[in-house]
Amino acid sequence: MVKNKQLGLIAHDEWLAPYEDAIRGRHEHAVWKINQLTQNGKSSLSDFATGHLYYGLHKQGRGWVFREWAPNALDIYLIGDFSDWQEKEEFRCRHIPGTGDWELVIPAGKIKHKDLYKMKVHWRGGEGERIPAWATRVVQDENTKIFSAQVWNPRKKHTWHDAKFKPDTAPLLIYECHVGMAQDAEKVGTYKEFTEKILPRVKEDGYNCIQIMAIQEHPYYGSFGYHVSSFFAPSSRCGTPEELKELIDTAHKMGLAVIMDIVHSHAVKNEVEGLGNLCGDPNQFFYPGDRHEHPAWDSLCFDYGKDDVMHFLLSNCKYWLEEFHFDGFRFDGITSMLYYSHGLGEAFMNYGDYFNGHQDDNAICYLTLANKLIHEIKPHAITIAEDVSGMPGLAAKFEDGGYGFDYRLAMNVPDYWIKTIKEKKDEDWHPSSIFWEMTNRRADEKTISYAESHDQALVGDKTIIFRLIDADMYWHFSKDNRNGMVDRGIALHKMIRLVTASTINGGYLNFMGNEFGHPEWIDFPREGNGWSYKYARRQWHLVDDKNLCYHYLGDFDREMLATLKTVKNIQKQPVVEIWHNDGDQILAYSRGDLVFVFNFSPTQSFPDYGFLVPKGDYKVVLNTDAVEFGGNGLADDSVVHKTNFDPLYEKDGKEWLKIYIPARSAVVLRKNK
Numbered sequence: 001m002v003k004n005k006q007l008g009l010i011a012h013d014e015w016l017a018p019y020e021d022a023i024r025g026r027h028e029h030a031v032w033k034i035n036q037l038t039q040n041g042k043s044s045l046s047d048f049a050t051g052h053l054y055y056g057l058h059k060q061g062r063g064w065v066f067r068e069w070a071p072n073a074l075d076i077y078l079i080g081d082f083s084d085w086q087e088k089e090e091f092r093c094r095h096i097p098g099t100g101d102w103e104l105v106i107p108a109g110k111i112k113h114k115d116l117y118k119m120k121v122h123w124r125g126g127e128g129e130r131i132p133a134w135a136t137r138v139v140q141d142e143n144t145k146i147f148s149a150q151v152w153n154p155r156k157k158h159t160w161h162d163a164k165f166k167p168d169t170a171p172l173l174i175y176e177c178h179v180g181m182a183q184d185a186e187k188v189g190t191y192k193e194f195t196e197k198i199l200p201r202v203k204e205d206g207y208n209c210i211q212i213m214a215i216q217e218h219p220y221y222g223s224f225g226y227h228v229s230s231f232f233a234p235s236s237r238c239g240t241p242e243e244l245k246e247l248i249d250t251a252h253k254m255g256l257a258v259i260m261d262i263v264h265s266h267a268v269k270n271e272v273e274g275l276g277n278l279c280g281d282p283n284q285f286f287y288p289g290d291r292h293e294h295p296a297w298d299s300l301c302f303d304y305g306k307d308d309v310m311h312f313l314l315s316n317c318k319y320w321l322e323e324f325h326f327d328g329f330r331f332d333g334i335t336s337m338l339y340y341s342h343g344l345g346e347a348f349m350n351y352g353d354y355f356n357g358h359q360d361d362n363a364i365c366y367l368t369l370a371n372k373l374i375h376e377i378k379p380h381a382i383t384i385a386e387d388v389s390g391m392p393g394l395a396a397k398f399e400d401g402g403y404g405f406d407y408r409l410a411m412n413v414p415d416y417w418i419k420t421i422k423e424k425k426d427e428d429w430h431p432s433s434i435f436w437e438m439t440n441r442r443a444d445e446k447t448i449s450y451a452e453s454h455d456q457a458l459v460g461d462k463t464i465i466f467r468l469i470d471a472d473m474y475w476h477f478s479k480d481n482r483n484g485m486v487d488r489g490i491a492l493h494k495m496i497r498l499v500t501a502s503t504i505n506g507g508y509l510n511f512m513g514n515e516f517g518h519p520e521w522i523d524f525p526r527e528g529n530g531w532s533y534k535y536a537r538r539q540w541h542l543v544d545d546k547n548l549c550y551h552y553l554g555d556f557d558r559e560m561l562a563t564l565k566t567v568k569n570i571q572k573q574p575v576v577e578i579w580h581n582d583g584d585q586i587l588a589y590s591r592g593d594l595v596f597v598f599n600f601s602p603t604q605s606f607p608d609y610g611f612l613v614p615k616g617d618y619k620v621v622l623n624t625d626a627v628e629f630g631g632n633g634l635a636d637d638s639v640v641h642k643t644n645f646d647p648l649y650e651k652d653g654k655e656w657l658k659i660y661i662p663a664r665s666a667v668v669l670r671k672n673k
Contacts, residue, residue, distance in 0.1 A: 006020075007020060007023060007024065007027075007400060007401040008396070008397065008399065008400025008401060008402075008444070009023060009392065009393050009396050009400045009401040009402055009444070010023070010401070011400075012396075012400075012442070012443050012444040013392065013442065013443070013444075015351060016351060016392060018351075019351060019352075019354070019355040022355040023355075023393065023401045024401065025361075026361060026364050026365070026368075026401075027368075027398075027401045029361055029364075029365050030364075030365050030368040030369060030372075030398075033310075033365050033369060034369060034372065036307075037307070037310070037369075044376060045314065045369065045372055045373040045376055046318065046373060046376050046377055048311065048314065049311070049314035049315045049317065049318040049373055050315060050318070051134065051311050051312060051315035052134060052136075052232055052315045052316070052318070052319040052323075054067060055067045055068060055069060055101075055132075055133070055134040056068075056132060056134035056135060056136060056232070057117075057132070057135070057136075057149075057151065059153055060105070061108075062107075062108035063105065063106050063107045063108045063110070064105075064106040064110075064111060065103065065104070065105050065106070066078060066093070066103065066104040066106065066132075067101055067102065067103045067104075067134075068093070068101070068102050068119065068132050068133065068134070069100050069101055069133065069308060069312075070100065070101075070102055070119075070121065070278060070279035070284075071100025071279070071281070071284065072100075072123050072124075072279045072280045072281035072284065073095075073102065073121050073122065073123055073279040073280065074122045074123055074124060075092070075093075075121075075122040076092075076093040076102045076104075076119055076120070076121050076122070076279075077091055077092050077093065077119070077120040078091040078093070078104060078106075078117055078118075078119060078120075079091065079117065079118055079119075079120045079129070080111070080115055080116050080117025080118065080148070080151075081115040081116050081117070082110060082111045082112075082115050082117070087120055090110070091104065091106070092104070100308075111151050112151065112153075113151055113152065113153045113154060113155075114150060114151060114152075115150065115151040116139070116148040116149070116150055116151075117148065117149050117150070117151065118130060118131055118132075118148055118149060119131070119132055121278070121279045121280070123279050123280025123281075124280060125280070126280055128271065128272070128277070129272065130271075130272070130278055130279070131147060131148065131149050131229070131230060131272075131273055131274075132149055133230075133231075133275055133278060133285075133312070134232055135149040135230050135232060135233055136152065136232045136233055136241070136323075137149065137150040137151075137152035137233055137236065137241065138150065138217045138229075138230045138233040138236060138273075139236045140219075140236070140237070147217075147219060147229070147272075147273045149230075150236075152241065154240075154242060156242070157242070158241075158242045158245040158246060158249070160245070160249055160325060161249055161252075161253065162248075162249055162252035162253070162325060165252040165257075166380050167208070167209065167257035167327050167328075167380055167382055168208040168209075168255065168257070169382065169507070170568070170569045170571070171504055171506065171507050171508065171564070171569070171570060171571035172208065172209055172257075172382065172407070172448070172506065172507030172508075172571075173206065173207045173208050173209060173507065173508050173561055174207065174209045174210070174211050174259075174448065174507060174508065174509040174510070175202045175205070175207040175209065175210045175211070175509075175510060175512060176210075176211045176213065176453055176454060176509055176510065176511045176512065177194075177198065177202075177210055177211065177212055177213065177511075177512040178212070178213045178214055178224070178225075178454070178512070179191060179194045179212060179214070179238045179247075180214065180221070180235075180237060180238055180536070181522065181524075181536045181537050181538060182194050182197075182198050182512060182537075182538055183197065183198075183537055183538065183540075184537060184538070184539055184540055184541055185533075185537065186532070186533035186534055186536075186537060187533055187537075188221070188237050188238065188533070189238065189537075190238050190239045190243065191238045191239040191240075191243035191244045191246070191247045192239055192243050192246075192247075194238075194247055195243075195246060195247045195250050195251075197540075198512075199247070199250060199251055199254060199256065200254075201540070202256060203254045203255070203256060204558070205515065205554070205557065205558045205561070206557075206558050206561035206562050206565070207256070207510070207561065208255060208256060208257060209256060209257040209258070209259060209327075209382070209507075210251060210256055210257070210258050210259070211259045211260075211261060211330055211384075211509070212258065212259070212260055212261065213225050213261040213454065214226075214235060214261070215234055215235060215244075215260050215261065215320075216228040216230065216231055216232075216233070216234070216235070216262070216263060217229055217230035217233040217234070217235050217236065218235065218268065219268060219270055219273045219274070220268075221237065221524055221525060221536075222524035222525065222526050223268075224454070224458075224524070225261065225263070226263055226297075226332065226333075227266075227267075227268035227269075227297075227299055228263045228267055228268060228274075229267070229268045229270055229273040229274035229275075230273070230274070231267075231312075231313075231316050232316060232319055234324070241324075244324060245324055245325070248324060248325050248326065249325070252325070257327040257328075257382065258325075258326055258327055259326060259327055259328045259329055259330055259382050259384070260320055260326045260328075260329050260330070261329075261330050261332055262316075262317070262320070262329040262330070262331055262332065263332045263333070264302065264313050264316070264331065264332075264337075264366075264370075265302075265331075265332055265333030265334065265336045265337050266294050266297055266299040266300060266301055266302070266333065266336065267285070267286070267299060267300045267302065268299060268300070269293070269298060269299055269300055275300070276300060283303070285300070285302060285303065285306075285309055285312070286300045286301055286302060286303055287301050287302070287303045288303075291340070294336065294342060295342070295344065296342065296344055297336070301336075303362070304337070304360065304362035304363045304365065304366040305362035310366060310369070313366065313370070314366075314369060314370060314373050317329070317370055317373055317374055318373065318377055321374065321377050321378055321381065322377065327378070327380075327381060327382055328374065328378070328381040328382030328383050328384075328406075329374070329381075329382075329383055329384070330383075330384040330386060330409075331367070331370075331383065331384065331385055331386060331405075332386055333386065334367065334385045334386050334387040334391075334394070335386075335387050335388050335389045335391075337360065337363040337366075337367065338359055338360060338363060338364060338387070338389065338391055339358055339359055339360065339389070340358050340359070340360060341358060343388060343389050346389065348389045348390055351392070353389075354389070354390075354391050354392060364403065367385075367403050367405075368398060368403045368404055370383075371383055371398065371403060371404030371405055372398060372404060375404070381406075382406055382407070383404070383405045383406050383407070384405065384406065384407045384408065384409060384448055385403070385405040385407070385408045385409065386408075386409050386411070387408060387409070387411070388411050392442065393445075394408045394445065395407055395408040395442075395445035395446055395447070396442075396444050396445055397444075400444065402444075402445075406446065406506075407445075407446045407447060407448045407506045407507060408445055408446075408447055408448070409447065409448050409450070409509075410441065410447040410448060410449045410450070412437065412440070413437065413438065413449050413450060413451065413500060414450060414451060414452050414453065414455070414456055416437045417451055417452070417464060417496055417500075418456065418467070420434075421464065421467045421468065422467065426488075426600075426601075426602040426664075427585070427601070427602060427603075429585060429600045430582040430585070431580040431581070431582060431585060431586060431587030431598065431600060432580050432582050432587075434499060434587060434598075434600075435503075435577060435580060435587055435589065438499060438500060438503040439503055439505075439575050441505060446505055446506030446507075446571075447504070447505055447506050447507075448504075448506055448507045448508070448509050449500050449501070449503065449504045449505075449506075449507070449508055449509070450500065450508065450509035450510065451464060451496050451497050451500045451510075451514075452464050452510075452511065452514055453509060453511045454511045454522065456511075457511055457513075457514065457518070457521060457522050458521065458522050458523075459521045459522060459523035459535065460521075461521070462521070463514060463517075463518070463521070464493060464496060464514070465489060465493055465514075465517035465518075465519070465553075466519070466521070468485075468488065468489035468492055468493060469485055469486055469488075469489035470485075472485045472486055472489075473486075473517075473519045474519070477519070477548055477549045477550065478547055478548055478549070479547055479548065479549060480547075482549065486549065488602070488664070489517075490517075490549060490552060490553065490630045490631075491624065491625070491631065491664045491665065492664065493517060493553055494553065494556050494560075494624040494629060494666070495598060495600070495624055495664070495665070495666045497510075497515075497556075497557065497560065498560055498596070498598075498622075498624060498666050498668075499587075499596070499598060499666070501560060501561070501564060502560075502564060502570075502591065502594075502596050502668075503575050503589075504570075504571050505571055505572075505575075506571055507571065508561075508564075510557070512538055513538040513539075515553065515554055515557035516542070516543040516550045516551065516553045516554035516557070517549075517550055517553045518538060518539065518542070518550075519539070519542070520534075520535050520539070521535060522535060522536065523535035523536065524536045549630055552628075552629050552630030553629075553630070555628060555629060556624065556629040556630075559622060559629075560622065563594070563621055563622045563668055566594075566621075566670075567591060567592035567593065567594055568592075570591055570592060570594075573591045573592045574591070575589055575590075575591055576589055576590045576591070577589045578590055578595065578611050578612070578613060579611050579612075584599075584601065584604065584606070584609075585599060585600040585601040585604070586598065586599055586600075586601075586606070586609060586661065587600070588611050590613070593670055593671045593673075594621070594668055594669070594670055595611075595613060595618065595657070595668070595669045595670075595671070596666065596667075596668050597609075597611070597659065597661060597666060597667050597668075597669070598665075598666040599661040599662065599663060599664065599665055599666070600664065601663050601664065602663060602664055603663055604663055605634070605660070605661065605662045605663045606660070606661045607660050608658045608659075608660070609658065609659060609660075609661050610644075610656045610657065610658040611656070611657050611658075612646075612649055612652075612654045612655070612656060612657075613643060613654060613655070613657045613671075614643075614653055614654060614655075614671060615643050615645075615653055615654065615655045616643060616671045616672060617640050617641065617642050617643075617671070617672040618640070618641040618642075618643070618657055618669040618670065618671055618672070619640055619641070619669060619670055619672060620635075620637040620638075620639075620641075620667055620668070620669055621668050621669065621670045622667070622668040623635065623637050623665070623666075623667045623668070624665050624666045624667070625662050625665035625666075625667075631665065632662065634660070634662040634665075635659075635660050635662060635667070637667075640672075641657060641658070641659055641669065643655035643656060643657050644656040644657075644658065657669075
């Protein structure tokens with residue numbers, strides 16, 4: 001960055017000018033750290049992020065080598081099936097002088113594939129069994145529920161077939177999913193089942209990317225994967241590493257990108273399974289004092305100012321990209337990382353709240369370096385920031401003073417829909433407000449828009465379909481037993497999704513099952529529900545049953561995505577407002593050669609509502625009110641709509657398009673070439 005040149009971030013938003021010194025300071029901090037870690041460019045960030053190739057257990061020649069970073073340890077033994085779980089001299093690690101590292105060379109034949117093992121660590125005043133921080137395979141005993149690392153060296157390694165794969169981001173259409181709950185049966189689903197049963201559904205529905213949750217190993221299934229213990233180990237609940245690789249490879253063959261929900265914002269407090277007290281120093285990986293624990297999440301906060309922690313986390317990014325061929329990451333809990341307060345109790349009312357000295361520059365530096373590294377390794381990688389604060393520059397280019405994410409989640413959108421459904425009567429849904437909320441975003445940052453994600457599906461909250469229909473979902477969702485509440489819910493569910501997806505400037509996201517209005521919340525097995533899997537699954541049989549209304553929503557979702565794809569790079573096309581009238585509750589806008597028209601009125605239909613559009617003939621390509629989508633079919637969609645001449649607008653090349661718009665419906669038209 002040139003010192004005296006105006007930052008691109010500020011060039012796009014002059015209101016950031018008063019904070020140029022702070023923005024520049026954060027950027028220069030990242031540049032300084034990159035230079036430090038790469039010896040002023042003599043190496044690369046990718047060269048630095050190779051901890052997973054050094055630490056952990058690795059096959060070496062005919063034997064093995066094990067290494068661990070444990071600076072506070074006095075002695076370390078590997079114990080396991082191979083030592084009868086006893087400390088034996090032949091499995092005693094040696095300290096590497098001048099470092100915090102320990103090493104053990106294991107001759108051939110001493111350990112074998114699937115052996116269970118742990119470290120037995122001694123420190124001043126204590127000792128304990130620990131799972132190595134860099135373990136790449138961790139399993140849980142079905143009877144004792146105890147977790148152990150596992151020697152993993154299968155005879156048949158996965159052979160990749162995706163060398164030419166490149167994610168399709170024009171636009172990015174994300175299917176957020178959880179492998180364990182992606183099946184009808186009341187159990188934990190497997191990578192294999194997901195590959196065979198779910199990937200074909202995702203492909204058929206028109207999505208081009210899956211975002212997988214809960215990949216990193218976590219002791220408590222009900223944490224949804226957010227309390228991670230082993231950062232380099234794919235969850236063994238769902239199968240083997242090879243089966244996860246097969247899932248990803250198969251997805252790539254289908255043209256589906258695969259991104260991972262990565263958790264670097266905190267770690268589980270568990271000491272036996274996790275990093276909480278690996279070798280007698282609770283602060284080895286984490287901040288000391290008041291910043292040690294997250295006050296709301298009951299977890300530990302990484303110390304991003306330590307080079308060794310930076311090494312651990314950056315290596316983790318590289319590991320998942322190279323070992324499992326993930327196409328990128330959705331970084332969870334960015335807000336918690338950015339602020340000393342973790343964003344708790346913060347209003348974020350003005351720009352000063354982002355530059356008031358309450359931000360963690362170490363975490364900002366880490367996120368910036370993580371993005372640099374990821375795109376250095378995979379130029380076409382996808383990175384998404386989950387931030388509720390609205391921090392400017394998250395998805396702006398590094399060179400412009402940004403943090404380098406490709407996208408940020410438009411978290412205002414689902415909040416808006418929840419608030420609207422909860423607090424406003426149908427007749428008070430104002431198109432001007434809807435359009436503003438869907439399109440209000442920073443000019444230099446791409447977003448992922450969504451009506452709802454897994455957050456809104458969790459027990460204690462409600463999905464959109466449940467907010468609209470509630471208990472009538474259980475009694476009136478068969479085709480021959482619908483009522484007014486169901487009809488309203490089906491209509492608005494489609495309209496909400498269409499206005500959200502058609503106004504994107506980057507991508508669109510949906511959580512699995514929500515596209516067809518899955519009726520149940522998500523509640524993982526826990527003591528309070530008798531450890532039941534009843535609500536930790538997706539009931540695909542509902543959308544497959546043509547006697548029920550679910551397929552209407554699923555069919556519409558598929559056709560909606562197909563319609564959006566007919567406009568090349570629709571996410572880059574300007575959203576041009578044609579008309580809104582809050583009294584009539586009518587909204588119209590165009591993107592490319594498509595015209596989107598919404599009538600949010602619950603009662604008023606309009607037979608000849610007119611808009612000024614470019615002269616031509618217009619054909620209906622999608623109608624939420626179509627019978628095949630559970631609508632009333634009140635309009636004749638086979639009619640070609642010809643514009644009407646008006647001399648007042650002749651010089652603009654515009655004429656009146658007049659169409660019939662039934663109440664509570666939306667239609668998409670295409671201008672004939």
